Amino acid sequence: xxxxxxxxxxxxxxxxxxSLLNFRLKKAGYEVLLASDGQEVKELLKKQIPDIIVxxxxxxxxxxxxxxxxxxxxxxxxxxxxxxxxxxxxxNVLSAFELGANDFISKPVSPSELLxxxxxxxxxx
Amino acid sequence: xxxxxxxxxxxxxSPFYLEMTGYLTVGFALIAILLLFIVFQNRRSHSRKTxxxxxxxxxxxxxxxxxxxxxxxxxxxxxxxxxxxxxGIREMLKDKGNRVVLAEILxxxxxxxxxxxxxxxxxxxxxxxxxxxxxxxxxSWRWEIISQGILELSRMKVxxxxxxxxxxxxxxxxxxxxxxxxxxxxxxxxxxxYFLDTAKYAISEWQQLKLLDIIREKEDFTPPKFRLWLTSRxxxxxxxxxxxxxxxxxTDANNALLRLLRHKNDQIKLEALECIKEFCVLESLEVLKExxxxxxxxxxxxxxxxxxxxxxxxxxxxxxxxxxxxxDFMVRSKAISSLNEIRPDSVLPEDHLKKPANEDxxxxxxxxEEIDDQVLVEIEEPxxxxxxxxxxxxEDHLEEEAVAEEPVLExxxxxxIEAEEDLEIFDxxxxxxxxxxxxxxxxxxxxxxxRGILSLDFLPFISEEESSEQQNPDLSADEFEAIMxxxxxxxxxxxxxxxxxxxxxxxxxxxxxxxxxGIALEDNRDxxxxxxxxxxxxxxxxxxxxxxxxxxxxxxxxxxxELFLRCDMDSKLMLLDEMLAVGDEKELEYLDFLIAExxxxxxxxxIAVRKKLADLLESFPILAxxxxxxxxxxxxxxxxxDEKYEDAISAGGxxxxxxxxxxxxxxxxxxxxxxxxxxxxGSIFNCLMKMMK
Numbered sequence: 001x002x003x004x005x006x007x008x009x010x011x012x013x014x015x016x017x018x019s020l021l022n023f024r025l026k027k028a029g030y031e032v033l034l035a036s037d038g039q040e041v042k043e044l045l046k047k048q049i050p051d052i053i054v055x056x057x058x059x060x061x062x063x064x065x066x067x068x069x070x071x072x073x074x075x076x077x078x079x080x081x082x083x084x085x086x087x088x089x090x091x092n093v094l095s096a097f098e099l100g101a102n103d104f105i106s107k108p109v110s111p112s113e114l115l116x117x118x119x120x121x122x123x124x125x
Numbered sequence: 126x127x128x129x130x131x132x133x134x135x136x137x138x139s140p141f142y143l144e145m146t147g148y149l150t151v152g153f154a155l156i157a158i159l160l161l162f163i164v165f166q167n168r169r170s171h172s173r174k175t176x177x178x179x180x181x182x183x184x185x186x187x188x189x190x191x192x193x194x195x196x197x198x199x200x201x202x203x204x205x206x207x208x209x210x211x212x213g214i215r216e217m218l219k220d221k222g223n224r225v226v227l228a229e230i231l232x233x234x235x236x237x238x239x240x241x242x243x244x245x246x247x248x249x250x251x252x253x254x255x256x257x258x259x260x261x262x263x264x265s266w267r268w269e270i271i272s273q274g275i276l277e278l279s280r281m282k283v284x285x286x287x288x289x290x291x292x293x294x295x296x297x298x299x300x301x302x303x304x305x306x307x308x309x310x311x312x313x314x315x316x317x318x319y320f321l322d323t324a325k326y327a328i329s330e331w332q333q334l335k336l337l338d339i340i341r342e343k344e345d346f347t348p349p350k351f352r353l354w355l356t357s358r359x360x361x362x363x364x365x366x367x368x369x370x371x372x373x374x375x376t377d378a379n380n381a382l383l384r385l386l387r388h389k390n391d392q393i394k395l396e397a398l399e400c401i402k403e404f405c406v407l408e409s410l411e412v413l414k415e416x417x418x419x420x421x422x423x424x425x426x427x428x429x430x431x432x433x434x435x436x437x438x439x440x441x442x443x444x445x446x447x448x449x450x451x452x453d454f455m456v457r458s459k460a461i462s463s464l465n466e467i468r469p470d471s472v473l474p475e476d477h478l479k480k481p482a483n484e485d486x487x488x489x490x491x492x493x494e495e496i497d498d499q500v501l502v503e504i505e506e507p508x509x510x511x512x513x514x515x516x517x518x519x520e521d522h523l524e525e526e527a528v529a530e531e532p533v534l535e536x537x538x539x540x541x542i543e544a545e546e547d548l549e550i551f552d553x554x555x556x557x558x559x560x561x562x563x564x565x566x567x568x569x570x571x572x573x574x575x576r577g578i579l580s581l582d583f584l585p586f587i588s589e590e591e592s593s594e595q596q597n598p599d600l601s602a603d604e605f606e607a608i609m610x611x612x613x614x615x616x617x618x619x620x621x622x623x624x625x626x627x628x629x630x631x632x633x634x635x636x637x638x639x640x641x642x643g644i645a646l647e648d649n650r651d652x653x654x655x656x657x658x659x660x661x662x663x664x665x666x667x668x669x670x671x672x673x674x675x676x677x678x679x680x681x682x683x684x685x686x687e688l689f690l691r692c693d694m695d696s697k698l699m700l701l702d703e704m705l706a707v708g709d710e711k712e713l714e715y716l717d718f719l720i721a722e723x724x725x726x727x728x729x730x731x732i733a734v735r736k737k738l739a740d741l742l743e744s745f746p747i748l749a750x751x752x753x754x755x756x757x758x759x760x761x762x763x764x765x766x767d768e769k770y771e772d773a774i775s776a777g778g779x780x781x782x783x784x785x786x787x788x789x790x791x792x793x794x795x796x797x798x799x800x801x802x803x804x805x806x807g808s809i810f811n812c813l814m815k816m817m818k
Contacts, residue, residue, distance in 0.1 A: 014233075014237065015182070015186075016182070016186055016230060016233050016234055016237070017234065017237045017238070019186045019187065019190060020186070020189070020190050020193070020234060020237075020238065020242075023187065023190035023191070023194060024190070024194055027194055107237060108236060108237050108238050108239035108243065109237060109238055109239065110238065110239045110240030110241070110242065110243075111194070111238065111240070111242050112240055112241060112242070113240065
């Protein structure tokens with residue numbers, strides 16, 4: 001019996017990067033839910049909680065930090081969250097970790113590295 | 126009816142053509158409509174283009190993803206799909222629009238992804254021959270197109286483009302020039318050499334920073350010897366080369382750096398100075414001193430800073446000269462800080478300091494005679510507290526003196542710094558001595574007799590508890606061991622002192638001379654005072670404890686022995702005068718020593734003083750050895766004069782502190798004691814004032 005695919009929510013406002021990562025993650029065997037802004041992420045999360053969330057820190061309407069706060073404090077969920085942040089944005093990364101982010105990866109993103117980090121977070125649970 | 130008066134200028138006005146207004150209105154309306162149409166058309170075209178681009182991107186982006194993450198190990202269907210897609214994309218790229226969009230996609234992704242995916246992306250860019258479009262852009266006549274082409278080629282790391290971009294390094298259009306410089310340096314390692322060799326135009330600070338950033342992030346980059354460009358005729362190249370020399374810490378450019386200190390350009394001088402400071406080029410010190418006068422204030426400050434950092438004691442005369450001669454206060458201030466850096470605390474802050482409250486006794490402000498008079502008057506007047514001594518040396522004097530003593534930074538030129546420090550140390554010691562005297566006088570207010578005369582019974586005195594504690598026959602073995610150890614320390618100190626030469630003694634601070642040098646267990650048989658304090662029945666075996674505060678055991682009883690150590694000849698002669706006023710048998714001993722050791726006028730004066738003092742002591746015999754007299758005296762005139770003291774005497778075993786000049790000599794009558802008190806207080810002040818003077 002084939003094990004069910006892990007569901008991954010990818011929140012990224014850059015369409016090209018989102019498309020590229022989506023392609024790579026799907027190729028790696030994940031079921032990817034794609035969201036291009038914070039509002040969309042919130043609606044998706046109200047419907048269902050994925051196995052892992054990969055979110056850009058800077059998004060329209062609803063930033064990555066607010067997303068973590070929402071997940072941890074409003075939804076009371078301990079789903080792993082990986083933050084994508086541009087280099088030199090250490091303060092935001094620290095805030096994200098304080099609010100409960102599990103890991104972060106800096107831009108420019110290496111798709112291979114992202115896969116490793118996603119796999120590691122999922123294996124922790 | 127009366128006709129209305131019409132002004133002449135209305136009658137003479139030219140006729141108004143109403144039709145003309147209509148034509149103008151129509152004309153402007155048409156122009157407005159035309160403009161609106163053009164704007165509308167532009168927006169429509171732009172949005173259509175955006176939509177078209179978005180649609181093309183939607184089609185092309187997944188294809189790019191497929192190309193980037195294609196692996197040969199996939200299934201057969203995947204491989205077939207990949208080949209078909211490759212054929213399809215080549216067909217699509219025949220359309221120029223698709224080529225532009227694809228180049229945009231790859232440019233966008235290039236900055237968002239890293240690692241293996243980025244390398245594949247760059248390879249895809251050249252595989253699809255998109256770089257030819259960029260090359261075509263380089264031949265455009267429009268600067269923005271050329272710039273765009275250079276940017277694209279440098280971002281997509283097209284190595285072949287290096288030779289095509291290189292000529293633009295000295296383009297007269299600054300945007301193209303700057304883009305080409307960045308591309309040249311980033312595309313190949315030798316790009317920086319070419320750029321520094323050929324740069325004709327100015328290189329902005331921002332551009333230098335960007336270039337440095339590119340070089341710094343280059344992998345496996347071996348920096349060339351940047352000193353080779355310190356001879357460039359382009360001052361910006363020299364400046365940039367200096368910064369690179371400093372960044373890569375290339376210390377082989379010292380000679381060139383020394384030459385550049387004489388450059389006409391101040392920025393180059395500053396940068397050269399920074400390098401010299403960082404590389405600690407000690408040979409530069411002479412050049413720095415030589416070029417110093419010909420420079421502006423900012424350069425002078427940097428030179429002084431460098432001298433302070435690199436210099437040694439040899440540079441102090443130069444710095445002192447600068448402090449003395451320089452008019453610019455910032456430069457002078459830098460010279461002082463450099464001087465302090467070479468020799469710390471050479472110049473201490475003196476401006477804008479508040480006078481501490483306890484500096485009321487700034488004795489320098491008054492002549493010794495004035496203070497003497499004041500002290501004597503205050504003491505003679507009954508019921509007046511000794512505080513008035515402090516108050517009488519008033520703020521008026523201090524203020525006047527503060528004005529007179531306004532810090533003068535030129536001081537180091539007039540007075541040697543070491544001598545000034547000695548004076549300061551002596552001043553502090555003197556003040557402490559005075560404070561102690563006054564403090565003791567205050568504490569002994571209770572000891573003052575009804576006439577307000579300062580009793581000398583406040584002088585060190587051991588209570589019964591302490592003495593009995595010291596004499597405790599049940600003293601443990603450890604305690605005896607500790608005491609014996611203390612004696613050993615004393616001996617060591619004494620032996621060290623014996624080895625000390627007269628010059629070394631001069632260097633001993635006064636404080637240390639006044640400190641106890643050890644605690645010794647002294648045989649009672651050797652000391653009369655101990656005999657007095659000896660408890661009956663305890664026997665001579667039990668030693669009395671003597672804390673010796675004297676610097677030399679031979680003259681530990683005379684206070685003058687300490688003062689003589691630090692005096693010049695005049696002061697010694699003056700001290701001899703005072704010895705007559707306050708001296709007793711201890712001073713006789715000390716005078717004997719002086720007569721034996723000294724020569725010349727000091728010896729003659731010592732002989733005369735000894736004779737007079739001996740006569741004086743004969744006419745006023747001191748009954749120091751009568752314990753009963755002590756007891757009576759204390760009971761009568763001091764707050765310590767209670768039964769405890771008598772018990773202490775009868776119990777024996779004194780802890781004797783023998784740094785007193787014997788002013789508390791028991792048995793003196795009241796008049797003699799009054800006189801003695803006045804004289805002692807006045808004389809000590811007098812002595813100290815004269816010493817200070």
